[in-house]
Amino acid sequence: MADRSRSSSSTGSPAPKKRRRSAFTPPRTVRLRDDQGERVRSGGDTVQAEDGERLQKVLARAGFGSRRACEALISSGRVTVDGQVVVTQGVRVDPARQVVHVDGRRLQLDEGKTTVVLHKPRKVVSAMSDPEGRRDLSEFAGRYEQRLYHVGRLDYETEGLLLLTNDGELAHRLTHPSFEIAKTYVCRFDAPGGPPRSLVRTLREGVDLEDGPARADKARVLAQDGREAVVEVTLHEGRNRIVRRMFASQGFELTRLVRTRIGPVLLGELAPGEMREVTDKELGTLMAEVGL
Structure with a gap:
C-alpha cells in the first residue's frame, strides 16, 4: 500500500500555504475575567469595561428586579453583552458603549438617549417648523431638554401616535424601507x-x-x-x-x-397633545424589531 504521507510530494503539487491572519482580524475568542480575576465564558470579541459597572447592577437599574433576580438572569444564560452570552457574576460593562440584551431584547442604557410618544393632534404639521405659520412639532419637542426629532410623519389632518427621539440610529432604522414596522x-x-x-x-x-x-x-x-x-x-x-x-x-x-x-408601542390613553416616554419593554422590543 502506498505511503499516504508521501502522496502529495510524489505528485509534485506544492503543500498549501498557511493563511496569514490580518492585523485587522480580531481573534475568534476573547476570554474575559471578572473583577475577581475569574474567567468568564464568552465566545466572541466582547471586551470587559474595567472601569464600568457590574452587570447585575445595570440590569437592576433597568428594571429587571432585585440584584439577586438579576444574578439569576445572568446565571441562566439569558443575558448577552456585545452579542456574547455572559454567565459569570461580576462582569463589568460600560452602559454608554456596550450593547446588552436580555432574552433577545435590547436594553437602552445610554441615559443621554430619549424616545417619547406624542399624540399628535389634528391640524399640526409633522415638522419642526412651518413656513405657513401652522402649528408644528416644536411646540411639543420643546418640553424636553434634549433636542428631539420626529420619526416619520402623519399628515396634517391625521392624529395619533408619533415618535420623537434623539437616537439617530433608531430613527434611521424605523424609517428605512428594509425595516417595515407594523x-x-x-x-x-x-x-x-x-x-x-x-x-x-x-x-x-x-x-x-x-x-x-x-x-x-x-x-x-x-x-x-x-x-x-x-x-x-x-x-x-x-x-x-x-x-x-x-x-x-x-x-x-x-x-x-x-x-x-x-410595532410594540401603543398610544393608549394619551389625549391629543399629551406625551410620555416609551417604556423599557416597548423600547427594547422596538429596537429588536429593527435589528439593534
Whole structure:
C-alpha cells in the first residue's frame, strides 16, 4: 500500500500555504475575567469595561428586579453583552458603549438617549417648523431638554401616535424601507346602512393605487350604527396618505384617522397633545424589531 504521507510530494503539487491572519482580524475568542480575576465564558470579541459597572447592577437599574433576580438572569444564560452570552457574576460593562440584551431584547442604557410618544393632534404639521405659520412639532419637542426629532410623519389632518427621539440610529432604522414596522390605524367614515361586507376582505386582499398595489395585513370592523363605521387596519407600508387612499379607492372618505400603534408601542390613553416616554419593554422590543 502506498505511503499516504508521501502522496502529495510524489505528485509534485506544492503543500498549501498557511493563511496569514490580518492585523485587522480580531481573534475568534476573547476570554474575559471578572473583577475577581475569574474567567468568564464568552465566545466572541466582547471586551470587559474595567472601569464600568457590574452587570447585575445595570440590569437592576433597568428594571429587571432585585440584584439577586438579576444574578439569576445572568446565571441562566439569558443575558448577552456585545452579542456574547455572559454567565459569570461580576462582569463589568460600560452602559454608554456596550450593547446588552436580555432574552433577545435590547436594553437602552445610554441615559443621554430619549424616545417619547406624542399624540399628535389634528391640524399640526409633522415638522419642526412651518413656513405657513401652522402649528408644528416644536411646540411639543420643546418640553424636553434634549433636542428631539420626529420619526416619520402623519399628515396634517391625521392624529395619533408619533415618535420623537434623539437616537439617530433608531430613527434611521424605523424609517428605512428594509425595516417595515407594523402600524395600526382606526378609521372613521360615513357609511349609511353600514359598510359593505366586502370592504374588509378587499382591504386585506389589496387595492390598486396610482403608485402601485397596497394591502392591509389586518382589517376589522370595530363599530357601525347605520350612519358611520369604524374600521381598524394594520399595515407595514408607509407611503404618503396610504390609508386614506386605500379607503378612497373603495369610495369612502375618512372623517377621522388615528394611528394607535407602531410595532410594540401603543398610544393608549394619551389625549391629543399629551406625551410620555416609551417604556423599557416597548423600547427594547422596538429596537429588536429593527435589528439593534
